[in-house]
Amino acid sequence: MINADFIVDVGISHYLILSAILFSLGMIGVLLRKNAIVMLMSIELMLNAVNLSFITFSKYNSHIDGQIMVFFVMTIAAAEAAVGLALIVSIFKRYKEVNIRFFEHLKG
């Protein structure tokens, strides 16, 4: 599988694999980092990875809707970042720290 062709002929799978790797890295960030802001950033990273997939499919399927989807994802991401940060700001005001454990009050 890994051979000269794989390196030279860059195709859809390359992009998708890259996207998967980025997604997983983002996921690790979300799962392991304590800092709420870093978690938010990791989520952004995941969204970006997804965007990459969309664009890839858009190109290789010759369909523009993938890009539109990316457009939407970006909007959502921006919105999410805004709300997330606002929340973090209010948490910070209270605890002077943005550790994720301050979000644990809603335990069952």
Add this chain to the structure above:
Amino acid sequence: MDHTAIVSVLFASPLLGFLINGIRRNHHSANVAGAIGSLAVFISFVCSILLWIDLQGMAPDARRIHVVYGSWMAIESLKIDFGFWIDQLSSLMILIITGVGFLIHLFSVGYMSHDKGVAKYFSYLNFFIFNMLVLVLGDSLVTLFVGWEGVGLASYLLIGFWFTDGEKAAAGMKAFIVNRIGDAAFLIGMFIFFVSFGTLNIQELNSMAPTIMESTWFGIVTLGTLFLFGGATGKSAQIPLYIWLPDAMAGPTPVSALIHAATMVTAGVYMIVRLNPLFIAAPNTMMVIAVIGALTVVLAASIGIAQNDIKKVLAYSTVSQLGYMFLACGVGAFTTAFFHLMTHAFFKALMFLGSGSVIHGMEGEQDIRKMGGLKKYLPWTHLTFMMGWLAIIGTPGFSGFFSKDEILWMSFHSPRGHWALWVLGVIGATMTAFYMTRLMCLTFWGKSRVAKTLHPHESPATMLIPLFVLAALSVVGGYVGIPHIISEILPGHPANILEHWFQPIIKTVPGLVAGDPAMEWGLMGASVALALISTILAYQLYVKNPSAIERFTQKINPIYQLVSKKYLVDELYFGFIVNPIVRLSENLWAYIDVRFIDKCTYWAGDLMKGSGSFVRSLQNGNLQTYAMYIGIGLVVALSLVMMR
């Protein structure tokens, strides 16, 4: 007069009596209530006579009146009418019921004169008469069952008439429930016949009875008749369900006379006689009936020896005499069974009423150990009571003699009979003679043991007149069914009227041949002799030499105790059946309902709660753990997709 009208009046008058007395139940006048009640029954009696006369006028083979008021239930093949069937058998039966019933009503007027609930009492009595008529006249088993249960209900009400006494109420309850056991069997018997014959009409059933004898135990007719007999053991107080009858003496004494001696308890016998073609077709059932009847004779008679309550003695005597009737049925002598039913109705009603008169005179005292020498206080009562005594112990010439000896002879002679049955019968007769003589001795003869405060007095005329009538009947009642060998030596050779009357409807057992007269005379002589010996023995023991009996009882104390405690049958029933069932029920409730089913539901609830709290622990508030669950879910889902 139209038959339908007569029958309507026959039913309506006791029903009306019941309603009228029921509505004016708060009135305390015994005379008015008694007049209404007695009149109602008397009207019925007149109607019965009219019907009987009508039957007389018909051809012997067509002596029947069928009155149908309409359909009761008509579903699919089940068709039950409010239909009543008057033929030779039922017409005679209603004569006994209304006749004896009227006399007992009359007697009650005096007996119950001091009771506050007299109106209620008479309404119940009328209610009983009504139901008894339904029982007897019903043309299908279901109609019969209506009366069957109805008389049970009336009996329940009358036994528990003085309900403020818990024991008396309990006795009523016991009677009803024990009867119910029999009724359940009766129901099953009905079901069997309905399913196999497709009808419950008695005439149709009789006509469908197979002519070939059924020799198996599990044949339809055998099973059906066995179950019906099961019903009869309940109603007619046979082993194993006789236990309610002695307790039923808790009711007023006329009630005991009417219901628990003369009429209701003979319903079982009546039913068997009614369905004789079916029973004949089931020899195994007949055998069972005969054996149970014979055993009941001996058992009840033996218990009767050791009883001290005047009514209890009579009660056991009743059970014993009913045993004779069943013995007769069992050996195929249905006519004889009915004959004994009739004579028994006379003399046992007489004796109960006599005992009622005694109790009335003794102001409620029933223990014969506290009586004695009442002859001089209650002469008329003594006289009539003695007639009954003579009849029951089988004094030749008295009614009881004819019927009882016919039964004994048939049990020996009939193809369905056996010498052992005869032996048991004779033992019973001997015992009967003994305990009845004992009763006479302790009550009327010998030294007075009456408490000084009591002043026994003779009863009023309304009570005595029924006694006289019944005494007369007890004496002469037997002449309607004089056995052939006796009639042969009598002047004019009076025929066996009863047998002749029943000829068209009562079949005889196949294989019955004329017996050897010598043998018959011999056996008759033996039984009469044994009865005489035991009578004399009893007289000697209880009048002449009272200390001997005491020594004797001391000597056989355990047996005596056992007998006087009625062989502990009640205790056995309670110990092995009733109490276990109650305990079982309590345990069912406690363990199955509360501890098992409810626990199961709680457990299910706890399971939900537990799983909830487990899931709750997953929800620890940590965002990253949640994200991990999502991730794991994704991985699992993806793996599943990949595996396909």
Add this chain to the structure above:
Amino acid sequence: MILSTLIFLPVLFAIVIALWPQKSTIRPIALGFSIAHFIFGLTLFREFDPNIADLQLVEKYMWMERFGIQYFLGIDGISFWLIQLTVFLAPLILLASWKSIDKNIRGFHICFFILQTAMLGTFLAFDAILFYVFWELSLIPMYFMIGIWGGARRIYATLKFFIFTMAGSLLMLVAIIYMMFLTQQAFGTMSSSLLDFYKLSIPFIGHEFFSMQTLLFFAFALAFAVKVPLFPLHTWLPDAHVEAPTPGSVVLAGVMLKMGTYCYLRWVLPLFPEATEYWAWIFIMLGVIGIIYGALVAMVQPDIKKLVAYSSVSHMGYIIVGIFVFNHLSLQGSLYQMLNHGISTGALFILIGMLYERTHSREIKHYGGLASALPIYTIFFFIVTFSSIAVPLTNGFVGEFLILLGTYKAIPMAAIFSVTGVVLGAAYMLWMCKRVFFGEKGPLVADAHHPLVDLNAREIVILVPFVIMIFIMGLFPNVFLKWSEASVDYLIKNKANYELTIKGAK
């Protein structure tokens, strides 16, 4: 429009009562309403044709077109008498509530009328979803009745009542939805009409439990079994009865339990004929166990009401047995027994309620010798008792006799075991009567400071219709049976492929 009017008239009543200005006149007004409702119900006698087995007085409108859910009402011989029973009991119950309900009278009457609607709807709905709506709706007012006007442990009882019945009916909902999909497969369009359900032929493989028809059968049967209640699922009933106020008990015993048995006839038997036949033994067995078990446990109850509640278990066992042996006699008997039970047990609960109003105790051991203190009461009580233990010429006998006869025809052993119920029934009822009415006067009865007062005119007026019905039904069963004859006959004859036609539609 008769049926719709019949169903929704009580809602109108409830609204009027909710808006009625005077609190003191609510009771007579509501009584008048219920009598009017009863009289209106009598018009069915004119409109309903008992000679045909068709569905009659049909009202059919599309409700949710996409899912084929209809507003579909109809009546046939099977439901006819249950409707009459429901409307017949209402005025008596309301009259009986005059003393026992003393708080929030307005709310009680609203609850009661809504309950009437729900019950009538359950009996008349011929669309699965509509039926389900009514079925569940009936729980809610009952829940409030027990929960608000109930006894000391009412919350426990309501919860038990609600969860038991709810758990059962959820399975049924799943089955209904599944069957709607089956109709879509079979006819192309989805439908929840019962008549379309009847037309389905659902595959059945006898020995496999997880075959479609068996599963659907059990989903339905379980829901109804809880309501009936069948033996192992019965424990909610005694608790609910004991805690319920008198009117609640009467409705519960009188009508609501019949909803379960009625639905067996309406839903289970015609829809799943093979499965019913194959699995009938379980229900017959449980029914027989219920008869005996209910009677035995009733015998040792210390509480009169609980005793009667367990007796209900026993009586309902008869009905179940009668339904599942599935022949003409037993079905007619079961239908009859439903009415009997409604009347006898209803009357018993009312009687117990009257006693409770006087002494505030239902413990048997507190009583004794009541017969001399309350003679009229005693007479009524005994008449009803005899009806309950099936003495001939009362209604109880006809039903039990027919059921047992039919059962014996099909399964003799079941009948023989069931007959023990006759004995045990007499045993527990009479034993209770003996302890309550006879013997020495008990502590409550003998209390000289509070002498017991016998029945007043109102109470007699309540009881007399019951007694009349007891005897009419005992003496003239044909009058009643002929209304259901055609339908039952049709059901028996076409049990393999039962389909109802609408009257007038060919």
Add this chain to the structure above:
Amino acid sequence: MGQDILEITINSVKLILIFLMMVQAVPILVWLERRGSAFIQNRFGPNRVGPLGLVQLLADAVKFLTKEDFAPDKAVRSLFYAAPVFALIPATLAYAAIPMSTPISIAAFEAFGSTWGPYLFRVQGYEIGVGIVFILGVSSLAAYTILMAGWGSGSKFSLLGALRASAQVISYELALGLSIVGVIMMYGTFNLSEMIQAQQGPFQFSAFGYTIASTVDWIPNWGIFYQPIGFILFFAAAFAESNRLPFDLAEGEAELVAGFHTEYGGFKMLMFFIGEYGHMMIAAGLATTFFFGGYGIPGITAQELQQVIVGWGYADQTANILNAVLHFLMYNVKFAIFLWIFIHVRWTLPRFRYDQLMDLGWKTMLPWALANTILTAIVIYVVAA
């Protein structure tokens, strides 16, 4: 980058040239600003070193380069050093995307034994299809340098300045972006070259069958005539984007010493300067391109001028190059005018207060930009119909 080695080489050289051009314009601009401000304030400005003080800049450069390179104690060194470098990048990238003259086409020719060309060289760093978007995107990255510098310095003044500056940049980016939406809609493209193409020739506006072009053909077909509001908004926003007065809240000498580059000195400081002037130049270039016909010469289109030059007797190839030179000069004239306006405004208007700044951005310019967009859309819809 190119087809062959020649094209690649030329393109690379071109990139470097443009970068150098931008960097070298800075000293001139600084000089101009200092002299200009002096002129405005009626004083002399730098006039000792070299003629008119022109060499002063060189001397300054020497001073900057030889200054001690130090970092504050609390500074985050990596960011502190990275920030100035990054400051150059957005400006450079964006500036390279602006076309400065007509493309030069070279016909195919034989050399070194093979055929080269034909080539088309654009007088800009690179041609990008979505040019506006690219420029906006790249210039928005400038905020990071500010933040990095401000936070990396480890100083309160720096941080506050950085926060102010970045907030300001973000806020006005919105207005900036929206103000040119009208332009984009009008020209129907993101491509800057195509926009300039569309602005060639006389003013032409036709609506409802009535055309203005025939009556007033001396007016050039510039965007300013179509989008006056857009231009004003754009220009104001551009001031804010480049942190110049009246929007230089980031520095606000009286309050924050020197804002985010308080701690900087020497060459690092210079790099910020270059970045800042770079932004100014981008703004000037964009304003030219969007609203003033870019490199276009008023009254004559590129093709006409080509014909004119060919008419002068030059070969096509040469005429093409000459044409490009002429247009380049034209572009620079316009460019210089705008730069001068920047300088002039700086020394003319007072500084806003911060809240006024924000109010202006969010409550005035944004709604106006939106209104302009909607109006343009309606007009386009109507005209197209």
Add this chain to the structure above:
Amino acid sequence: MTADAFLFWFLALITIGGASLVILMKNPIYSALALVFTMCGIAALFVTLDAFFVAGVQIIVYAGAVMVLFVMVLMLFDLKHEVEAFSKGRITGAIKLATAGLLAGLVMGAIFYSSTAVDTVITKQLAAASGDPSKQLGMRLFTQHIFAFEALGILLLVVAVGAVALARSKGGTHHDQR
């Protein structure tokens, strides 16, 4: 090695490196800057996929606006070093890593599997004749997806209001009790 392939591998290296830095850097500001870097790399990847407009928007929105917000907030809070950057718990940590790894592995496996099972990778190019892709994008966005677009607009409005409400110094969901 063509220029395209080179560009791809180069950008892949940049993005993966940047992403790794995002999750590994203890200082959140470095993480943020690394993320900006990664996003620029992704924008470049978009360009290699001929999505110029989206690439530009990516830079404007993500790098230019969203991440600036992050960085601003971080700097405002002056969060230099986290005391505990990573969550505790070895087992859960291992599970989390394994989950992420498995996910990536599965996706990659799926991609490899499909690229071998479905014989050829789809290599259709975006049809050049259909005109300016940005225009296409706009047309499609404002015709076919207009509802989603408007819904997003409303969402943004709501978010703006909500964010302001949350982050206000007075009010908000958490009142400072001290």
